[in-house]
Amino acid sequence: MKTSIARKVLMALSGFFLLFFLLQHFVINFSSVFGDGDGFNSASHFMGTNSIIQFGLQPVLIFGVIFHLAMGIYLELQNNKARSVKYAMNKPGANSSWMSRNMIYTGLMVMLFLGLHFYDFWIPEIKTKFIVGDMTGLMADGETLRYFHELQLKFQDPIRVALYCVSFIFLSLHLLHGFQSAFQSVGFNHNRYTPIIKKLGNLYAVLVPLGFIFIAVYHYLNPPH
Amino acid sequence: MSETTMNLTLKIWRQKDAKSKGKIVSYPISGISGHMSFLEMMDVLNEQLINEGQEPVAFDHDCREGICGSCSLHINGEAHGPDRGVTTCQLHMRMFKDGDTIFIEPFRAKAFPVIKDLIVDRTSFDRIQHAGGFISVNTSGNTQDANSIPIPKADADKAFDAATCIGCGACVASCKNASAMLYVSAKVAQFSLLPQGKVEAKDRVLNMVEQMDKEGFGNCTNTGACEVECPKGISLENIARMNNEYLKASITREA
The missing domain is CATH 3.10.20.30 (Beta-grasp domain)
Incomplete structure (x- = not known):
């Protein structure tokens, strides 16, 4: 934690963990566009009630998100201090991508989105399970799981759908740099594999957020019966 | 005309x-x-x-x-x-x-x-170099001829490429974070790739990075601006190598 390289490596490791989390979140969400949401219901119920996930992995995830955010802000402040007098004329676009230079802003936008996302899904979920004490995951009829229905209802609000879509664009911009950058940070740069990692990173950064946008728009266009 | x-x-x-x-x-x-x-x-x-x-x-x-x-x-x-x-x-x-x-x-x-005007004090680079940018060679008369030590061609080429760094500071000037990682990594890599540099490899990377941080350079965020602006085309691969070596050295160093 004391040196620049140690902090950079920790930033990358938390990033890798979040990349993995995002992919599994995407796979589960994507199941909601198939069938009557049965797959989504059972996956959500499993994720929400399995104690290893709830009490083992969830705290790690929350720590990972907070750590990635706090470290990102700390590094940004430190980096700003490293050049106290700015250039009168600067052309950063001549030597680096917009994404690589604006990670703090795209990252903060993703964090704002997470606030909304927690308000929409995570807080109500914690309330139902741990304050009300209803661990069944069932609707009032006592037969069907409630998760798919709740998802459909949330995405009936066009403003929410729009906010989600815009946030996924910021996420995409963040990942376009972040994915390949994490490999470089942990010391992996090889002339045979790095070009493949960069392509894979671009695919991930475009397809996953695009997939999330598709899911949000799909549910907006397909309201509950 | x-x-x-x-x-x-x-x-x-x-x-x-x-x-x-x-x-x-x-x-x-x-x-x-x-x-x-x-x-x-x-x-x-x-x-x-x-x-x-x-x-x-x-x-x-x-x-x-x-x-x-x-x-x-x-x-x-x-x-x-x-x-x-x-x-x-x-x-x-x-x-x-x-x-x-x-x-x-x-x-x-x-x-x-x-x-003054356009002249800046770049002695921070010298202090980083003093912290570890050297190898210890026996000069008492029985120095081994460097050409007698076999070195893989690819390693020799990469070490030479890293050694072409002239320490001008364009990497720092171009980096949005004023990070000196490209310079320091070139100085680390030019030795660590060669057998002569292996002896002090761990101390070198740890000490040079410590000095770099002390001098007040920013953190590397992999924008790649340094590599583009470097007059000698020093590759970002050197930074990855330094990160890698730093990790290994900090885990395996003696207490």
Whole structure:
């Protein structure tokens, strides 16, 4: 934690963990566009009630998100201090991508989105399970799981759908740099594999957020019966 | 064929000394040939200033053939100007057009304080080098001939590429975080890739990174600006190698 390289490596490791989390979140969400949401219901119920996930992995995830955010802000402040007098004329676009230079802003936008996302899904979920004490995951009829229905209802609000879509664009911009950058940070740069990692990173950064946008728009266009 | 010349407006950072506050001052200059190097154009300006009884613009230069690393200058928003793979002394005025306005600023970084006008203090690089940028060689008469040690061609090439770093500081000047990672990684890699450098490899990377942080350089965020602006084309691969070596060294070092 004391040196620049140690902090950079920790930033990358938390990033890798979040990349993995995002992919599994995407796979589960994507199941909601198939069938009557049965797959989504059972996956959500499993994720929400399995104690290893709830009490083992969830705290790690929350720590990972907070750590990635706090470290990102700390590094940004430190980096700003490293050049106290700015250039009168600067052309950063001549030597680096917009994404690589604006990670703090795209990252903060993703964090704002997470606030909304927690308000929409995570807080109500914690309330139902741990304050009300209803661990069944069932609707009032006592037969069907409630998760798919709740998802459909949330995405009936066009403003929410729009906010989600815009946030996924910021996420995409963040990942376009972040994915390949994490490999470089942990010391992996090889002339045979790095070009493949960069392509894979671009695919991930475009397809996953695009997939999330598709899911949000799909549910907006397909309201509950 | 008669040669056409350029009339330019130069906007140059003027600062009396390290303690004074500086500012951008405009200077019109005319009759500049495209065949001149950027520093020759600066010489013309300085002669003009001296003839007018004004203080000439202070700037660093030495070999003027791209190998000493003395010249610097942030020209029109880029370290060593708009050309690629060249230092300021190798930059030709033909890269500019008649009527252009050219901003000329010192390399900006907290670890590179301005001494006067366009001259910055880059001794922070020297202190990093002192912290570990060397190998210990027996010079008592039984020194082993380096050519007798077999080295894989790929490693030798990479070490040589890293060793072409002239320590000009363009990487720091270009980095949005004023990070010195490309410089330090080149100095680490040029030794660590070779058998002679293996002996002190762990201490070298740990000590050089520690000194780099002490000097107040920023953190690397992998924007890659340094690699693009580096006059010697030092590769980002060196930074990955240094990260890798640093990790290994910090885990396996003695207590």
